[in-house]
Every structure is written in structure tokens, then in C-alpha cells.
Amino acid sequence: MAGDGGITRKTFVRGGALGAGALAAGGALAGGLPDLAASAPSASQDEATFAYLLELEDLQAAFYAEAVKRGALTGETKEYARIVGQHEQEHVAYVRKVLGAQAKPAKDFDFGDTTTSDERFLATAVEIEETGLGAYTGAAINLTRGKLAAATRIVSVEARHTAWARDLADKNPAPVASDKPATEREVRATVAKTSFVKDG
Amino acid sequence: MRRRDDMHDGPELELQLAELDADDALAEGIESVWGDSRADFLAKAAVGSGALLAALAAPAAPALAKDKGKAKGKRQDRSILNYALLLEYLQADFYTEAERLKTLKNESARQARVVGAHERAHVKALKGVLGGDAIKRPSFNFHGVTERPQAFRRTAVALEDLSVAAYAGQGPRIQSRPYLVAALGILSVEARHASWIRRLAGKTPAASAFDEPRPKPEVIRLVQATHFVSTPRKRARTSSKRSPRYTG
Numbered sequence: 001m002a003g004d005g006g007i008t009r010k011t012f013v014r015g016g017a018l019g020a021g022a023l024a025a026g027g028a029l030a031g032g033l034p035d036l037a038a039s040a041p042s043a044s045q046d047e048a049t050f051a052y053l054l055e056l057e058d059l060q061a062a063f064y065a066e067a068v069k070r071g072a073l074t075g076e077t078k079e080y081a082r083i084v085g086q087h088e089q090e091h092v093a094y095v096r097k098v099l100g101a102q103a104k105p106a107k108d109f110d111f112g113d114t115t116t117s118d119e120r121f122l123a124t125a126v127e128i129e130e131t132g133l134g135a136y137t138g139a140a141i142n143l144t145r146g147k148l149a150a151a152t153r154i155v156s157v158e159a160r161h162t163a164w165a166r167d168l169a170d171k172n173p174a175p176v177a178s179d180k181p182a183t184e185r186e187v188r189a190t191v192a193k194t195s196f197v198k199d200g
Numbered sequence: 201m202r203r204r205d206d207m208h209d210g211p212e213l214e215l216q217l218a219e220l221d222a223d224d225a226l227a228e229g230i231e232s233v234w235g236d237s238r239a240d241f242l243a244k245a246a247v248g249s250g251a252l253l254a255a256l257a258a259p260a261a262p263a264l265a266k267d268k269g270k271a272k273g274k275r276q277d278r279s280i281l282n283y284a285l286l287l288e289y290l291q292a293d294f295y296t297e298a299e300r301l302k303t304l305k306n307e308s309a310r311q312a313r314v315v316g317a318h319e320r321a322h323v324k325a326l327k328g329v330l331g332g333d334a335i336k337r338p339s340f341n342f343h344g345v346t347e348r349p350q351a352f353r354r355t356a357v358a359l360e361d362l363s364v365a366a367y368a369g370q371g372p373r374i375q376s377r378p379y380l381v382a383a384l385g386i387l388s389v390e391a392r393h394a395s396w397i398r399r400l401a402g403k404t405p406a407a408s409a410f411d412e413p414r415p416k417p418e419v420i421r422l423v424q425a426t427h428f429v430s431t432p433r434k435r436a437r438t439s440s441k442r443s444p445r446y447t448g
Contacts, residue, residue, distance in 0.1 A: 083404065090409035137384045141377055149372040153410040155384060156364045159391035160406035167399055174314060174392035177321035178385040 041144040047102055049139050050147070052184055054095045056132050058106040059196060061088040063128060067115040077118040077168055080125070084161050091154055098147070108198040122169040124194075129162040131190050134182030141181075273375035280370045281379065282335045283416060284386070285326040287363050289337050290428060292319035294359060298346040308349060308400055312356075315393045322386055329379070341430040353401040360394035362414070362422060369413035 039045065064085025067073055073081050096103045114124040136158055140151045163173035182190075191197060295316030298304060304312050327334045345351045367387035374380040395405035414422075423429065 083406065087406065087409035094410075133388060137381075137388055140384055141380050145372060149368075149413070152368050152372050152384070152387065153413060156368055156387055156391035156394075156411040157406055157409060159388040160395035160411075163392035163395035164399065164405040167396060167405075172314065173396040174318065174389055177318040177389060178325075178382065179388035179392075181381055181385065 041142060041148075043144065046143055046147045047099065049142050050095050050098050051102070051104065053135065053139060053151075054092065054099065054103060055107070056128075056135050056187070056191075057088055057092045057095055059109060059191070060128055060132055061085065061092045062106065062109045063111055063115070063124065063196070064088055066109075066111055067121055070115050072116050073118055073121055075118075077122060080164060080168060081121070084125075084129075084164070087157060087161070091157075094150075094154075098150075109196050110198050111196055122165060125165040126162070126169050126171065127190075127194070129158060129165050131182070131187055133158040133162050133179065135184070135187045137179055138181035138183055138187070277374055277376050277379055278330060278333050280374055280383075281326055281330055282333070283370060283419075284367065284383070285323065285330065285335055286338070287366055287419075287423070288319055288322040288326060290340060290423065291359055291363060292316065292323050293337075293340045294342060294346060294356070294428075295319055297340075297342060298352050301347055303347055303352055304349055308353065311396055311400060312352075315356075315396070318389060318393070325382070339430045340428050342428055353397060356397045357394070357401050357403065360390060360397055362419060363390045364394050364411055365414035366416070366419045368411055369415055369419070 064081050067081045068078075068085055092106075111124070114120050133155070136151060136155045140148055140155060143151055159179070166175075167173045295312050298312050299309075299316055323337075342355075345355045364387065367383060367390060371380065371383040371387055374383055391411070398405045398407075
């Protein structure tokens with residue numbers, strides 16, 4: 001349920017003000033390009049970019065698959081895991097198709113106890129969706145035009161997932177006016193901190 | 201409890217006039233305001249808002265032979281950013297009016313406040329980038345939709361989904377990389393808005409694994425079909441008031 005009062009007024013006001021401020025300060029549109037652009041878009045760069053995005057899609061798909069399989073989730077959270085898990089599987093299939101024979105097999109994951117309750121699951125879902133979204137918005141500009149158009153159709157879906165997970169976790173679904181792209185280095189650091197990806 | 205019966209709706213076309221025109225509110229409003237049939241209204245609209253929208257929808261003027269490359273890319277970028285600006289003006293006014301009229305309560309009021317602030321920030325940012333090339337803010341007439349919570353939410357769903365589809369369609373065509381990064385950052389926020397309002401309206405927040413982009417002419421046609429874009433002269437006579445709604 002989108003309960004009334006789950007999110008405090010203070011959180012919202014602060015979120016709105018920050019977002020407006022960041023944009024008004026010119027950071028998003030008029031400012032310099034953050035450290036995102038690799039070299040000029042090319043087929044080989046597309047491949048590297050999609051290989052990186054595939055790792056994240058694999059992680060997301062595995063997380064939701066485990067949550068659904070474990071069966072500990074309830075109500076709309078359970079519905080969220082089922083629907084979003086299906087989407088992530090479709091994204092994995094799409095990216096694997098683009099990569100063809102170059103696609104690496106999915107790694108093994110260990111999600112610990114994160115799928116054992118609605119609360120733990122949602123906290124992790126918010127984190128991996130925010131990370132995936134930042135990765136896509138950061139990586140997309142390195143793609144050639146055709147691939148960029150395809151990735152854009154995934155960006156907005158990841159954003160929908162993120163907002164939905166945040167709403168279920170009683171967080172402001174859209175805390176800022178412009179989402180910040182993340183560099184590959186930032187994303188990899190975040191993923192490493194979770195210890196979800198097994199070694200080897 | 202939330203209604204769950206429509207949690208599985210597909211990537212349906214959200215912004216159809218029928219969907220927007222809940223309870224024939226627009227049609228009623230139009231007739232009561234002008235005493236016109238819808239056909240007459242459409243003919244009139246073609247002169248006012250229609251001209252503006254058509255101008256936006258038209259492809260950029262063909263480049264001179266020696267004027268290719270960068271200059272053309274810049275012109276195209278400006279045209280895309282102005283198109284985005286129109287949609288942001290529309291959304292910003294929509295939320296601002298609902299706030300002003302105090303139509304909404306609780307979570308819905310919070311959504312309108314937060315999202316309205318974002319849309320106004322988008323307007324400000326786009327105007328800042330476009331400078332003297334920015335299109336002027338058109339006048340809007342929401343025909344009472346901002347006065348009724350349910351109609352408001354349904355229309356907000358349509359506008360947010362449309363804005364996602366518009367950014368997805370034109371964003372990847374932006375040549376300047378800083379603008380492209382910014383457009384993706386805004387697209388992502390519009391998609392969060394869409395997700396949020398869909399949930400409030402009892403719809404599944406993410407209906408499909410891939411969002412469908414919409415070409416510019418189609419978006420312009422859909423915006424035109426709402427009759428929300430008004431002319432300044434008409435605005436003076438028809439701006440939304442809580443009461444009386446129909447002055448005949």
C-alpha cells in the first residue's frame with residue numbers, strides 16, 4: 001500500500017528542494033560532462049558496455065529469482081518481485097542476444113538473508129535498482145545511436161522499478177529532479193561492497 | 201486495499217483522449233465554455249495551440265549545403281530541447297494548478313508537490329540552456345481535470361507515461377553529450393514519476409520490460425487531443441476556477 005504518512009513531510013521537502021537546487025545550479029544541463037565518456041562510440045565499445053550491463057542484469061535477475069523461489073515475501077512486495085524479476089530476465093535475454101557468442105555466463109551469487117523478509121528484501125531491492133539505474137544512465141552515452149535507443153527503453157523501466165521499490169520501502173520514490181549517472185568504477189565499488197558476487 | 205485487478209495491464213496506449221477525458225469532462229468543459237461542438241473547437245484550436253504545436257512538430261529547416269555537421273546538430277538539439285520544454289511546461293502547470301486548487305490530499309498531495317517541483321526545475325533548466333531560443337510558456341486550460349482527484353491522477357498517469365515515451369523517442373537523437381546525459385537523467389526521473397502516480401492510481405507501476413518510445417508527431421498529436429494547450433486570449437476567459445465551473 002502507498003500508505004499515507006509513511007514518508008515524512010520533512011523528507012519530501014528536503015528531497016524536492018535538493019532536486020530543484022541541483023538542476024537550478026546548472027549542474028545537470030549546463031555543467032560539464034562528468035567523468036563518464038569513454039572514447040567515441042564504436043561497435044567494440046558497445047560490446048564492452050553491454051558486457052558490463054549484463055553483469056548487473058544477471059545480478060538483479062538472480063536476486064529476484066531467489067526471492068520468488070524462497071517464498072518469504074508477502075502482498076505487493078511479492079507481486080513486485082515477480083513482475084520486476086520477469087523484466088530483469090527479459091533484459092538479460094536482450095543483452096545476451098546483443099552480445100551473442102561474446103556473452104559471458106552469469107556468475108554465482110550469494111544473497112545471504114536478504115530475501116528472507118519483506119523488509120530486508122526491499123532494502124536490497126532499492127539498492128540494486130538504484131545501482132542498476134545509475135549504471136545505465138552513466139553507460140548509455142558511450143553507446144552507438146542504435147544501441148543507445150535500445151538502452152534508453154531499459155533506463156526508464158529500471159527507473160520505474162526503483163521508484164516502485166522505494167515507494168514500497170516508504171522512501172520518496174523520486175527524491176531529486178534529475179538522476180545522477182554513475183561511473184563504472186562507482187558501480188563496481190557498490191557491488192563489491194554487497195559481497196553478492198561469489199569469487200571465481 | 202489497493203485494487204489489484206489491473207496489475208497486469210500490458211504496455212497499453214495510456215494517453216488516449218478517452219482515457220484522459222474521464223467522464224467526458226473535456227468535452228463538457230469545452231461546450232460549456234464556448235457553446236461549441238467538439239468539431240468547432242478543433243477548428244479553432246488549429247489556429248491557436250495548433251499552430252504552436254505544429255511548429256514544434258515540423259522537422260527542422262533543411263540545412264544549407266555548407267552548413268552541415270555541428271551547426272545542424274546544434275539546431276536539432278535545440279529543437280529537441282524545446283520539444284521537451286513544451287512537455288515540461290504542460291506538466292509543471294498541471295501540478296501547480298492542482299496544488300493551487302488544493303484538490304489533493306495525503307499521499308496524492310505529496311506526489312503533486314514533489315513532482316510539481318521537479319517539473320518546474322526541468323522547465324527552469326531547459327530554459328536556462330535554451331536562453332533566447334526557448335519557446336514561450338503557452339497558456340494551459342485543464343478543463344476542470346485538476347479539480348477532481350481521480351481525474352487528476354488518471355491524467356497525471358497519461359502525462360507522465362507520455363513524457364517518458366517522448367524522452368525515450370527523442371533523447372537518443374541528441375548530439376551534444378552533456379545534453380544527452382542531462383536528458384537521460386530527466387527521463388529517469390520522469391519514469392520514477394510515472395511509476396509513483398501509476399501506483400497511486402491503482403495501476404502496475406512498471407507494466408512492461410521495455411518502455412515504448414513515441415515519435416514526436418505522435419506525441420504532439422496526443423498533446424493536441426487533450427486540448428490542454430490554450431491561447432493567451434482564451435486563457436483570460438477560461439482559466440480554471442473552483443466555482444462556478446460552468447458559467448454558460
